[in-house]
Amino acid sequence: MIIIYGSSPLDEKKVDESYEEEYECTKQLGFEVGLINLEDLMVNQRPDLATKRLRNAPEPEDVLYRGWMLKPQEYARLYEALALKDLYLINTPEQYKHCYYLPESYEKIKGHTPRSVWVPMSEVKDSPDAIQTAVSQFGEQPIIVKDxxxxxxxxxxxxxxxxxxxxxxxxxxxxxxxxTLQGEDLNEGLVFREFVPLEFLSYHDQSGMPLSREMRVFILDGKPVYISNYWDEGQDAAFMEGLGSFMEIARTIESRFFTMDFAKQEGGSWIILELGDGQVAGLPDYADPLRFYEHLKRAFG
Ligand SMILES: Nc1ncnc2c1ncn2[C@@H]1O[C@H](COP(=O)(O)OP(=O)(O)O)[C@@H](O)[C@H]1O
Ligand SMILES: [Mg+2]
Structure with missing residues (x-):
């Protein structure tokens, strides 16, 4: 198992400083590490150059990427360039997309996640009523919008x-x-989700958004490998007790390594908020990176 990170935009031989702590943890634990050049991958569209610092494997070997989110097309290019070296990212491009785009996995988590509808940007542009039609299903309910x-x-x-x-x-x-704010970064289309009142924690220091009781669980090959509160410190014993009931759903998700985010409803049960690919999902602020990689190390054996 090789763990790869994006290199620093200033020096190809160094890791991107946002991932320095994770990189040091992996090295400390004896993982083999590697660097890829994300500018070559994403801007110059030269996946061959992006991966030039990685060796060819003598036989097929697993690779795990930890870093900034990649568009599915960028991920696919990276996957193909690495495969030429007999290096295989832990998730295929299809598996990556499955957890990356909410509409791809919605059927699997439906009933356990806020009701959601989506409109691809092509429809938003072509039909002025597309948004109104989509949100009309929610009646007078509060909703949230995302891509x-x-x-x-x-x-x-x-x-x-x-x-x-x-x-x-x-x-x-x-x-x-x-x-407008998403601009060029808008991913594919709009998703509208029923707003579900969540157990309130506090307001975010900088942005003032309401913070709720939320958890992020990293799942590897159908088993939870690392669990962390999302916004606050400490352990959530009640969540840990209930997690088992979600594992049946987790095992249906078409990905080897992904995150499942949960939130506690006000006066109600836990729900799934969203899924993410485990390679591009950030460690929550209060997570312990060394423990995260220790758990991965143990799971990979
Ligand atoms: N349907 C919802 N009901 C209530 N709160 C929500 C809902 N969806 C998202 N939130 C709140 O908004 C935050 C961001 O939503 P999320 O879907 O996780 O988007 P992002 O991918 O940007 O993290 C969540 O952490 C949660 O606090
Ligand atoms: Mg989120």
Whole structure:
């Protein structure tokens, strides 16, 4: 198992400073590490150059990437360039996309996650009523808007939360703000989700968004390998007790390594918030990177 990271934009021989701590942990634990050049991959579209610092494997070998989110097409290019060296990313491009785009895995988590509908950007542009039709299914309920991958949660009132789905003007305004702020980074289309009241923790220091009782679970080959609170410190014993009941769903997810994010409903049970590819999902602020990699190491044997 080789763990690869993006190199620093300033020096190809160094790791991107945002991942320095993780990189040091992997080295400390005796993992083989490698660096790829993300500018060559994403901007110059030269996956061959992006992976030039990695050796050819004598026989097929697993690789795990930890780093910035890649668009499915970029991931596929990376996958192919590495495969030429007999290096195989832990998730195929199909598996990556399965957890990366919410619509891809929605059927698997439906009923355990807020009700969601989506509109591809091509439809948003072609049909002026597409958004209204989509959100009409929520009646007067509050909803949130995001794209197939990300929300603008830190611009909660301006570009994420919509207090009533029937308030056309408000829907239009928040969606407009979301599309404008996402700009070039908008992923594929809009997702509208029923807003579910969550157990409140506090407000975010900088952005003022409401923080709720949320957990991130990394799942490897159908088993939880690392569990962390998302916004706060400590252990959540009640969550740990309930996690088992979600593992049946987790085992249906078409990915070797992914995250499942959970939130506690106000006065209710835990729900799944979203999935992510485990390679590009960040470690929550209070997570312990060394323990994360220790658990991976043990799981890989
Ligand atoms: N349907 C929902 N109901 C209530 N709160 C939500 C809902 N969806 C998201 N949130 C809140 O917004 C935050 C960001 O949403 P999320 O889907 O995780 O987007 P991102 O991919 O940007 O992290 C969540 O951590 C949660 O606090
Ligand atoms: Mg999230």
């Amino acid at each position: 197939y991958v990300k929300s603008r949660k830190h611009e909660w009132k301006e570009a994420c939360f919509i207090p009533s789905a029937v308030d056309d003007e408000h829907v239009r305004q928040v969606v407009h703000n979301f599309i």
